[in-house]
Amino acid sequence: MKYRIALSAVTRDAPCDLRSLSQQVLCGDPSTVRAWAAGQSIANLNQEVSALSPDLRKRLPQLVLDTNAMGALRDRFLRVMDKVLATPELGFYLEIFSYTRYNIQGGGFFGTCNNVYLGESPYSGLSDKDALNVLVHESFHSFNCVNGGPSGALDEGSAIVIYKFAFPELFSPSEDWAEATYGSKLYYRDIGVGGKQPDYPILAPRAPTPKLNEVYRWLSSRDRSKLPWNSTEKLRRCFDAHFSSINRDVDFFAVWLPAANSASLRMLTDPGCRPD
Numbered sequence: 607m608k609y610r611i612a613l614s615a616v617t618r619d620a621p622c623d624l625r626s627l628s629q630q631v632l633c634g635d636p637s638t639v640r641a642w643a644a645g646q647s648i649a650n651l652n653q654e655v656s657a658l659s660p661d662l663r664k665r666l667p668q669l670v671l672d673t674n675a676m677g678a679l680r681d682r683f684l685r686v687m688d689k690v691l692a693t694p695e696l697g698f699y700l701e702i703f704s705y706t707r708y709n710i711q712g713g714g715f716f717g718t719c720n721n722v723y724l725g726e727s728p729y730s731g732l733s734d735k736d737a738l739n740v741l742v743h744e745s746f747h748s749f750n751c752v753n754g755g756p757s758g759a760l761d762e763g764s765a766i767v768i769y770k771f772a773f774p775e776l777f778s779p780s781e782d783w784a785e786a787t788y789g790s791k792l793y794y795r796d797i798g799v800g801g802k803q804p805d806y807p808i809l810a811p812r813a814p815t816p817k818l819n820e821v822y823r824w825l826s827s828r829d830r831s832k833l834p835w836n837s838t839e840k841l842r843r844c845f846d847a848h849f850s851s852i853n854r855d856v857d858f859f860a861v862w863l864p865a866a867n868s869a870s871l872r873m874l875t876d877p878g879c880r881p882d
């Protein structure tokens with residue numbers, strides 16, 4: 607039996623109106639939210655989520671959250687998701703949340719197509735700011751994977767800057783898209799996780815959907831480095847020309863960021879380092 611909450615009554619067996627996000631919330635069926643969101647552009651998703659009343663928007667996380675988390679950890683997911691959806695540039699995360707399962711599993715943080723894996727102890731121990739950052743970051747890996755996005759350095763770099771560009775007041779201007787992407791390449795080359803990876807790839811999106819292109823163009827509009835995100839040839843050439851000689855195995859704030867800042871400024875004078 608389906609229920610729809612109206613202003614004055616509950617109506618049984620009434621169909622959901624797929625044209626209206628507010629009606630999706632009132633109907634309370636996550637499958638219709640996924641179906642509705644799939645047909646929307648990123649701009650429309652952001653606009654429709656922002657247009658919801660605060661009461662209806664706060665119902666969205668409870669409606670779409672798919673997780674094995676329980677108790678306080680589930681409550682944290684709901685609070686963080688509400689914060690994400692209250693940020694106008696991140697309203698499109700409603701669709702990501704609707705097709706991604708949040709698994710409490712393992713000891714670290716990892717995101718892939720339709721799934722995010724979070725270690726219970728490390729995620730529970732994060733500050734509110736870091737818990738928000740991790741969820742935005744790992745969820746974006748699901749978005750990239752579902753929408754034909756890149757692997758390697760640009761996958762990681764875009765997941766880093768989506769949070770920084772949505773909350774720019776929290777970060778130095780030096781933490782731009784080139785720093786995040788080329789810094790990821792250098793991190794795996796110079797520091798590594800379980801061993802250095804000198805061949806960690808730099809690749810443009812392999813088969814981008816219109817939604818991925820829309821989000822990446824938004825990132826590019828906020829990016830002072832003007833990273834050439836949609837050309838593998840340019841990404842590699844500009845890395846070789848401006849970033850490859852920098853050592854990443856140094857203090858992040860005192861040494862790495864000034865070096866990355868200088869490299870980004872050099873890129874800005876290079877006409878071959880622009881998106882196609």
